Amino acid sequence: MSQNTTANSKTEKYPLLQVGFETDSELDAKVRESLTTARIGLLLKEPFFGNLATRLTLVNADEWLPTAATDGRRFYYNTKFVEQLSPKQIEFLFGHEVLHIVYDHIGRRGDRDPKLSNIAADYCVNGDLIANRIGEAIDQVPIVHDRKYYDMSFEEVYDDLYENAEKIDIDELLDAVLDDHLDSDDGGEGEGEGKGKEGGKGGRPKLSEEERKEIRDEMKEAIMSAAQNAGAGNVPAGVKRMLKELTEPKMNWRELLDVQIKSLVKSDYSFMRPSRKAWHTGVMLPGMVPDDTIDLVVAIDVSGSISEDMVRDFLSEIKGIMDAYTTFNIKVFCFDTDVYSVKDFTADNLHEINEYEIVGGGGTSFEVVYEYMKQNGIEPKKLLVFTDGYPWGSWGDENYCDVCWVIHTHRIEGAPKPPFGAHAYYETIYS
Numbered sequence: 001m002s003q004n005t006t007a008n009s010k011t012e013k014y015p016l017l018q019v020g021f022e023t024d025s026e027l028d029a030k031v032r033e034s035l036t037t038a039r040i041g042l043l044l045k046e047p048f049f050g051n052l053a054t055r056l057t058l059v060n061a062d063e064w065l066p067t068a069a070t071d072g073r074r075f076y077y078n079t080k081f082v083e084q085l086s087p088k089q090i091e092f093l094f095g096h097e098v099l100h101i102v103y104d105h106i107g108r109r110g111d112r113d114p115k116l117s118n119i120a121a122d123y124c125v126n127g128d129l130i131a132n133r134i135g136e137a138i139d140q141v142p143i144v145h146d147r148k149y150y151d152m153s154f155e156e157v158y159d160d161l162y163e164n165a166e167k168i169d170i171d172e173l174l175d176a177v178l179d180d181h182l183d184s185d186d187g188g189e190g191e192g193e194g195k196g197k198e199g200g201k202g203g204r205p206k207l208s209e210e211e212r213k214e215i216r217d218e219m220k221e222a223i224m225s226a227a228q229n230a231g232a233g234n235v236p237a238g239v240k241r242m243l244k245e246l247t248e249p250k251m252n253w254r255e256l257l258d259v260q261i262k263s264l265v266k267s268d269y270s271f272m273r274p275s276r277k278a279w280h281t282g283v284m285l286p287g288m289v290p291d292d293t294i295d296l297v298v299a300i301d302v303s304g305s306i307s308e309d310m311v312r313d314f315l316s317e318i319k320g321i322m323d324a325y326t327t328f329n330i331k332v333f334c335f336d337t338d339v340y341s342v343k344d345f346t347a348d349n350l351h352e353i354n355e356y357e358i359v360g361g362g363g364t365s366f367e368v369v370y371e372y373m374k375q376n377g378i379e380p381k382k383l384l385v386f387t388d389g390y391p392w393g394s395w396g397d398e399n400y401c402d403v404c405w406v407i408h409t410h411r412i413e414g415a416p417k418p419p420f421g422a423h424a425y426y427e428t429i430y431s
Helices: 003-013 025-045 049-056 080-085 087-102 113-132 155-161 170-175 208-230 237-247 253-262 278-281 309-323 350-355 366-375
Strands: 057-060 068-070 074-077 266-270 287-291 296-302 328-337 340-345 382-386 403-409 422-427
Touching: 003 253, 003 266, 025 057, 025 074, 025 080, 025 087, 049 087, 049 208, 057 328, 074 080, 080 296, 087 113, 087 208, 087 237, 113 155, 155 170, 208 253, 253 382, 253 403, 253 422, 296 309, 309 328, 309 350, 309 382, 328 366, 340 350, 340 366
Parallel strands: 057 074, 296 328, 296 382, 382 403, 403 422
Antiparallel strands: 068 074, 266 287, 328 340
8 A cells, every 4th residue: 555545545534634735825835834933933942843944845745635744845735734723733743754854764674664664754853842842733633643652663563563564454553654754666646757847736756775875965954953952852852863973983984974964064043034935824934054164173183093094084985075065164183282374275275285294192181282272272163083092181172162073993992982972983994
């Protein structure tokens, strides 16, 4: 049974769910205003959800969608469904869509049964929203919810459903899946296949694997930024687990580095500059304050355990990532118990990184890195430190700036772990 077949079953059971009707422009304007107001409410009360929800472009999908859906860039909605919801329930609906993308439920499916996967995903999402009191649960149509699944991962919930598949009514549970999950193997009936197609009047969208990967990469950056802005106490337990996975040792260090640098390119929200897009609704949206300049300090540990080949690898990775941007300021220096070879790189001289002079060979002191920055008035948006992780003294000033550690080690098990900042391990391939 495909998701589209399930949607048809739901519209037959629940009269308020309709698809394929001609959109009423006045109703659509009213619904869009309600959606906009709900997003602003989340932004003010639940900033983690609000920041992510406000990223999504609103797209009418009355032609094919009975409730709501998202592809990570757009929020698809059915006007007659949203019209029936209270403001708090719309907040719940946004939270539901946001968490599906945050948890990457489609990407984590693997070879699991699609129907059970969709049910497991909704159990996880609804449980997080209800436990964290995000809006109010939708009751106009049934939704899946069971407290026994609280604090369980998607995989754990799926395994429980699979083990008990003979005892549950899968079709009934599928009817209680709130939204369309835009599965990559569904959607053949729609005309939205292809890059950039919104899936509104053109039919149900179908994303390519390339697009899904791009969206996953975008979301990693957005999630880290939203969680940081909201504070650790204001994100669901499942999100905390996911953030831990993003910064724990098992994450590939190149992927972590890419995410950390891309997180510097973001747009903040400000009520000082209202968005023109909201003027016709009578609702004042927060304006966008773009910040697209990479401001980065790279500190390279050149103590005795770090080889020249390793340093060249690190510099090559930095150059490769910076090639993706047009505006950046990168300050690179080596350190052991002092700071050496300080050099600034921009788009005009980035090629000179190939001739960067490596100086050092003594012990390891992270304190000199922070002392140098403080003495020279350097306050980077991000500090990247390549090191073996064995300082003579402390790990430095935790409160001075955001830091990402890439730690060279011969074996991850038992390797040093920084007391603060994001980190990943680089296992050497050199003899």
